[in-house]
Amino acid sequence: MRKEDLFEILGELDDSIVEEAGKPVRRRINWKALGTMAACLTLMCIAFGSFSFTDRFGNRSEEAPVAEAPAEEEAPAAEEEAPAEEAPVQETPGEEMSAEAAVPGDIAPMAYVNDTLYIQSPAQEGYAERREEFSYLGRIESAVTQDREPDQNFQANDPIVGCEVYQYGEDIVIEIDDRYWLYVKKDGEGGRR
Amino acid sequence: MKDSDIIQLYWDRNDRAISETSDKYGRYCRSIAKNILENEQDAEECVNDTYLNAWNAMPTHWPEQLSAFLGKLTRNLSFNRYKYNRAEKRGGGEFTLVLDELADCVSGKDNVEQEIDRRELTEAVNAFVAGLPERKRKIFVRRYWYADPVSEIAGVYGMGSGNVSKTLERMRKQLRNYLTERGFEL
CATH class of the missing domain: 1.20.140.160 (PhyR, sigma-like (SL) domain)
Known part of the structure; x- marks a missing residue:
């Protein structure tokens, strides 16, 4: 059998399987990674406290007793929760690809539609009853990582490829997991680039 | 417009079926065609052929999932075009x-x-x-x-x-x- 034949056979997959894969996926929060981040933050705070202690008393010794004691208590806990090198879960060749991390540097959910950058509004209401006022624009076609602004039409920085986008006045509404989310123009200049 | 309403337009032989399909699924079909062909013009032709094939198939076919039905048409048409292009020593890429x-x-x-x-x-x-x-x-x-x-x-x-x-x-x-x-x- 040739590879082209296999590609054609794969084309006959059940509609439900094809449809399912075409649906958007929601990024799950990786509590393990968040826990690691929290532990790191704690360690940084402690280290900062240690530095302050040394500075305040003009003592440059690293054996500042007050600051070091809690650090020793924290360190093993952090290691147990997740080794530092495993923190970026998506790079770990793990079997189950457990989840995507809410990594530092993530920015607000945005979508770039018809040459305009929109940002998810913090003020969300029930938009389902206003469905008649929506005008269908298309679907989100691609996604970038959450630390980047989308810059291609029908692109988001959230894994919502396939979600339907509607015009709603000057703003847009995106249907995600059977719920409508309002996105407003990112800045006063209309978000246009 | 709901999928069932679009399908009904096909069954009624109403020309609006094509424009409604294009509005709702044009980008979806185009993205599939582009993935395979990586050529705007070829992809566009395959998407148009998708609408024509859908028009010929409905009736008598009533797709349970319109998106998958259209996607399969686009995929098959695009792959056929890809094979033709390959024979002509064109195409390639991803x-x-x-x-x-x-x-x-x-x-x-x-x-x-x-x-x-x-x-x-x-x-x-x-x-x-x-x-x-x-x-x-x-x-x-x-x-x-x-x-x-x-x-x-x-x-x-x-x-x-x-x-x-x-x-x-x-x-x-x-x-x-x-x-x-x-x-x-x-």
């Missing part, structure tokens, strides 16, 4: 990589002597894909049905590209073993 990956699962020889029951093989492939864990299944289908680039899959699932490639490689091996164990000499 989609060629998709096919090359699938070469892991097959011998690459024409099985003229041993006629494989295509229906049984299709059922076996379906069973294999259906049995994958949901997340892996979606990654597999995005790559080998939608022909999505690895980088895009990585973006959608928040994974590294290397991780996606390794996951796909493991699944290809599993597929080959699965089919071989069931007597399919590929």
Whole structure:
């Protein structure tokens, strides 16, 4: 059998399987990674406290007793929760690809539609009853990582490829997991680039 | 407009069926065609042919899932165009990589002597894909049905590209073993 034949056979997959894969996926929060981040933050705070202690008393010794004691208590806990090198879960060749991390540097959910950058509004209401006022624009076609602004039409920085986008006045509404989310123009200049 | 209303337009032989399909699924079909063809003009022609094929198929067909129905039409038309382009020494790129990956699962020889029951093989492939864990299944289908680039899959699932490639490689091996164990000499 040739590879082209296999590609054609794969084309006959059940509609439900094809449809399912075409649906958007929601990024799950990786509590393990968040826990690691929290532990790191704690360690940084402690280290900062240690530095302050040394500075305040003009003592440059690293054996500042007050600051070091809690650090020793924290360190093993952090290691147990997740080794530092495993923190970026998506790079770990793990079997189950457990989840995507809410990594530092993530920015607000945005979508770039018809040459305009929109940002998810913090003020969300029930938009389902206003469905008649929506005008269908298309679907989100691609996604970038959450630390980047989308810059291609029908692109988001959230894994919502396939979600339907509607015009709603000057703003847009995106249907995600059977719920409508309002996105407003990112800045006063209309978000246009 | 709801899918059922669009399908009804086809059944009523109403010209609006095409424009409504284009409005709702034009981008979806275009993205599939572009993944395979990587050529705007060819992709656009395949999408237009998709509408024509849909028009010819409905009635008598009433798709249960309009998006998958249209997607399959686009995929088949685009792949036929791809093969034509390849024969003309045109095309290539990302989609060629998709096919090359699938070469892991097959011998690459024409099985003229041993006629494989295509229906049984299709059922076996379906069973294999259906049995994958949901997340892996979606990654597999995005790559080998939608022909999505690895980088895009990585973006959608928040994974590294290397991780996606390794996951796909493991699944290809599993597929080959699965089919071989069931007597399919590929």
